[in-house]
Amino acid sequence: MKLLTGNELGSGAVTWWTGNGWSIHVEDAVDVGEGGESILHAEEGARRVNAPYIIDAIATPEGPRPAHIKDRVRALGPTVRPDLTLKPADPAAGDWII
Amino acid sequence: MVEFRYRDDEVTEQPSVTLDAFLDQSNASAVRLEPDDDARKLIPFLDRLTLIEVAFPKFRDGRGYSSARILREAGYTGELRAQGDVLVDQIAFMRRCGFDSFAPEGSLNPEAVERALSTYDQYYQKAADAAVPVWKLRHG
Amino acid sequence: MYKYDNYDQAIVDARVAEFRDQVNRRMAGEITEDQFKPLRLMNGLYLQLHAYMLRVAIPYGTLDSRQMRMLAHIARKYDRDYGHFTTRQNIQYNWIKLEECADLLEELASVEMHAIQTSGNCIRNISSDQYAGAAADEVTDPRPWAELLRQWSTFHPEFSYLPRKFKIAVIASPEDRAAMRLHDIGLELVRKDGELGARVFVGGGMGRTPMIAPEINPFVKADDLLSYIEACLRVYNRYGRRDNIYKARIKILVHEIGADEYRRQVAEEFAHVKTLGIDPPLAELERISAFFAAPAFDAADVEPDRSDPDFAVWLDQNVKPHKQAGYAIVNISLKPIGGIPGDASSAQIDVMADLAEKYSFDELRVTHAQNIVLPHVAKRDLYAVWQALRDADLANANLDLISDIIACPGLDYCSLANARSIPIAQKIATRFADAERQRDVGELKLKISGCINACGHHHAGHIGILGVDKKGVENYQLTLGGSGAEDVSIGKITGPGFDEDGIVDAVEKAVEKYRELREGDERFVDTYRRVGMDPFKEAIYG
Numbered sequence: 150m151k152l153l154t155g156n157e158l159g160s161g162a163v164t165w166w167t168g169n170g171w172s173i174h175v176e177d178a179v180d181v182g183e184g185g186e187s188i189l190h191a192e193e194g195a196r197r198v199n200a201p202y203i204i205d206a207i208a209t210p211e212g213p214r215p216a217h218i219k220d221r222v223r224a225l226g227p228t229v230r231p232d233l234t235l236k237p238a239d240p241a242a243g244d245w246i247i
Numbered sequence: 248m249v250e251f252r253y254r255d256d257e258v259t260e261q262p263s264v265t266l267d268a269f270l271d272q273s274n275a276s277a278v279r280l281e282p283d284d285d286a287r288k289l290i291p292f293l294d295r296l297t298l299i300e301v302a303f304p305k306f307r308d309g310r311g312y313s314s315a316r317i318l319r320e321a322g323y324t325g326e327l328r329a330q331g332d333v334l335v336d337q338i339a340f341m342r343r344c345g346f347d348s349f350a351p352e353g354s355l356n357p358e359a360v361e362r363a364l365s366t367y368d369q370y371y372q373k374a375a376d377a378a379v380p381v382w383k384l385r386h387g
Numbered sequence: 388m389y390k391y392d393n394y395d396q397a398i399v400d401a402r403v404a405e406f407r408d409q410v411n412r413r414m415a416g417e418i419t420e421d422q423f424k425p426l427r428l429m430n431g432l433y434l435q436l437h438a439y440m441l442r443v444a445i446p447y448g449t450l451d452s453r454q455m456r457m458l459a460h461i462a463r464k465y466d467r468d469y470g471h472f473t474t475r476q477n478i479q480y481n482w483i484k485l486e487e488c489a490d491l492l493e494e495l496a497s498v499e500m501h502a503i504q505t506s507g508n509c510i511r512n513i514s515s516d517q518y519a520g521a522a523a524d525e526v527t528d529p530r531p532w533a534e535l536l537r538q539w540s541t542f543h544p545e546f547s548y549l550p551r552k553f554k555i556a557v558i559a560s561p562e563d564r565a566a567m568r569l570h571d572i573g574l575e576l577v578r579k580d581g582e583l584g585a586r587v588f589v590g591g592g593m594g595r596t597p598m599i600a601p602e603i604n605p606f607v608k609a610d611d612l613l614s615y616i617e618a619c620l621r622v623y624n625r626y627g628r629r630d631n632i633y634k635a636r637i638k639i640l641v642h643e644i645g646a647d648e649y650r651r652q653v654a655e656e657f658a659h660v661k662t663l664g665i666d667p668p669l670a671e672l673e674r675i676s677a678f679f680a681a682p683a684f685d686a687a688d689v690e691p692d693r694s695d696p697d698f699a700v701w702l703d704q705n706v707k708p709h710k711q712a713g714y715a716i717v718n719i720s721l722k723p724i725g726g727i728p729g730d731a732s733s734a735q736i737d738v739m740a741d742l743a744e745k746y747s748f749d750e751l752r753v754t755h756a757q758n759i760v761l762p763h764v765a766k767r768d769l770y771a772v773w774q775a776l777r778d779a780d781l782a783n784a785n786l787d788l789i790s791d792i793i794a795c796p797g798l799d800y801c802s803l804a805n806a807r808s809i810p811i812a813q814k815i816a817t818r819f820a821d822a823e824r825q826r827d828v829g830e831l832k833l834k835i836s837g838c839i840n841a842c843g844h845h846h847a848g849h850i851g852i853l854g855v856d857k858k859g860v861e862n863y864q865l866t867l868g869g870s871g872a873e874d875v876s877i878g879k880i881t882g883p884g885f886d887e888d889g890i891v892d893a894v895e896k897a898v899e900k901y902r903e904l905r906e907g908d909e910r911f912v913d914t915y916r917r918v919g920m921d922p923f924k925e926a927i928y929g
């Protein structure tokens with residue numbers, strides 16, 4: 150599957166395209182199939198996202214898993230600071246990245 | 248199209264020729280320098296030039312800034328024009344290097360240009376403009 | 388310490404206003420990200436893996452307590468309660484919001500700080516010796532010269548769109564604590580016939596093609612310095628390569644045309660530039676130097692009481708001799724075992740600020756090894772300083788030992804990374820956690836970069852580690868024999884790379900091999916230089 154991701158213009162937070170908006174949770178991301186480019190241009194033009202790009206991902210029961218480790222780090226947060234990730238209460242969350 | 252010009256004299260109507268063409272024969276009074284042209288080759292001819300156009304095909308390519316200073320340092324007083332990928336936030340640097348006219352490819356907001364040119368009142372270093380460097384203000 | 392006058396302050400304030408305007412234009416959609424990117428980069432604002440990252444300049448690594456407290460305040464108010472001190476003596480914040488950035492810069496400007504030219508293809512923050520003004524071996528304090536260069540390079544109109552970034556370091560001691568010859572320009576201040584001047588080295592650097600800068604001029608007089616450096620830069624701006632980003636640094640130009648030809652071109656340009664009157668009078672250097680006059684040292688020369696064994700260990704490892712009797716240089720290691728090299732919490736930053744105010748004539752330094760220095764501590768106060776550091780988890784007694792690791796942010800933060808650096812540093816430090824073993828191994832500079840850009844100085848590590856991408860999996864190459872000090876050298880790759888656990892084992896094998904082979908008081912790198920790569924290779928791969 151293909152995901153559309155980028156950062157919020159003002160806050161810089163990592164965001165994922167959910168089909169009708171943006172979410173900071175990769176679990177909410179949807180497959181954009183071949184349609185990613187046109188969403189990307191429209192959303193970037195409207196400044197609802199900054200520096201967007203399309204990535205490969207794998208569908209899993211827990212939700213989409215970005216194919217590249219860099220995007221998994223983006224999705225969760227720094228592996229060396231679990232307290233600053235999106236899942237601070239789950240010390241094993243970092244395993245998902247590696 | 249020259250959008251911004253900071254001189255009072257007449258605009259040179261003559262089209263500019265390439266450096267090679269100029270050095271070859273020409274008695275042209277307007278020349279165009281590409282980033283990799285050696286500005287110093289023009290030094291013997293400066294008093295008969297009224298326009299030197301310095302091309303900026305990409306704003307990131309800063310060679311034209313050195314070309315401009317070299318020409319001003321050699322005493323050139325004619326029009327020195329920056330042409331091409333010239334952005335608002337570069338114009339102040341360009342003015343300090345001696346450019347006095349601008350022909351940006353994209354059009355620039357005149358107000359933004361005015362603001363960019365008036366952002367700084369003081370400069371640390373001596374350059375090709377008339378600004379007095381801070382060290383000179385400190386020590387007279 | 389240097390204090391801004393109205394001119395300096397006006398320039399920094401104007402920069403804040405200009406950046407605010409640029410951010411507003413971006414937020415309003417008047418400019419695209421493509422147009423905004425070079426503007427934000429000129430002011431140290433990157434877009435990294437998780438958010439915007441802001442790099443704040445700490446000119447020549449010197450700060451007072453008010454500035455240090457401001458760094459803590461910024462971490463608290465605009466970031467997530469911590470900052471990362473870098474190999475270029477700056478600090479980076481990892482979670483900055485674009486919409487708050489101008490306010491942040493305005494606060495910084497109120498304590499004479501900024502983010503000017505902390506990225507972009509311009510002349511970057513000038514780095515220097517963290518022991519400046521305190522080292523016994525310096526011919527003069529290098530910082531006034533660095534400040535002179537800072538002012539000259541700030542918004543230099545001709546050199547803001549160079550082929551690539553440009554880094555300058557200034558030192559004034561035969562011992563090089565600033566990796567001077569791995570900079571685009573390295574200056575070593577020297578005295579000749581009683582007169583001060585600079586030895587000029589040009590074309591060093593790390594990255595993909597590490598090079599040691601050759602000497603281009605053995606002595607440039609103080610009142611010629613700016614003209615000479617201007618000439619060095621002009622030759623580079625005109626002839627440095629722009630066709631390939633990996634070949635655009637000045638080291639490639641100097642290498643391709645040769646040091647002799649580069650020297651000739653600079654000499655020719657200098658002869659011209661010198662006629663332009665761009666050098667300030669010596670009175671300007673004197674004006675700046677006055678700010679760096681030695682503080683009022685008055686402590687009696689007493690030896691500290693060593694009866695607390697933990698204190699004694701720290702004293703031997705982290706405290707260095709001062710040029711003034713009765714004083715010492717205190718190194719604060721930001722490398723707790725298992726911690727993140729170079730990171731400090733707001734609370735820790737405040738503690739260090741307080742200690743500087745109380746015990747170090749209000750001065751702090753940031754080192755290129757990502758540590759902090761209190762440059763002027765009276766020996767009678769050392770125990771009190773140590774106790775306060777210990778209470779803030781800052782009394783790690785590991786300066787220059789194997790756990791005093793330099794590590795770049797790597798894949799945990801950096802969008803250019805191939806692999807994570809910090810977890811490797813943590814694992815290695817943990818493996819060598821035994822303090823006696825570390826001290827037995829002695830000076831060992833281990834440096835880790837998460838990609839070939841070499842922000843973690845791995846080429847200059849006695850042991851260097853480079854993260855590479857092996858078909859989407861993190862992999863690590865090992866190098867041995869580098870040095871960023873006066874015995875400067877570039878490390879050599881041992882052989883095939885390793886996975887995360889493999890690299891930790893490989894480092895341990897190399898270290899054990901050294902313990903077996905060393906003679907006398909040889910350091911790791913000395914033994915390596917004497918016996919060569921083969922015994923180590925055998926130990927690692929055999």
Ligand code: HEM
Nearest residue numbers: 473474475569592593594595636795796801803840841842
């Ligand atoms: C996280 C954002 C960072 C980015 C995007 C970044 C990017 C880069 C790049 C692209 C280079 C290679 C330049 C070249 O070879 O032409 C480089 C070199 C370097 N960076 Fe960084 N860097 C980052 C963080 C850091 C940090 C945290 C430090 C200090 C710990 C640092 C210190 C250096 C140093 C010392 C060099 C080597 C200079 C040389 O090539 O001679 N950088 N950086």
Ligand code: SF4
Nearest residue numbers: 795801804837838842
């Ligand atoms: S070395 Fe590479 S991974 Fe590390 S900070 Fe520099 S660019 Fe990022």
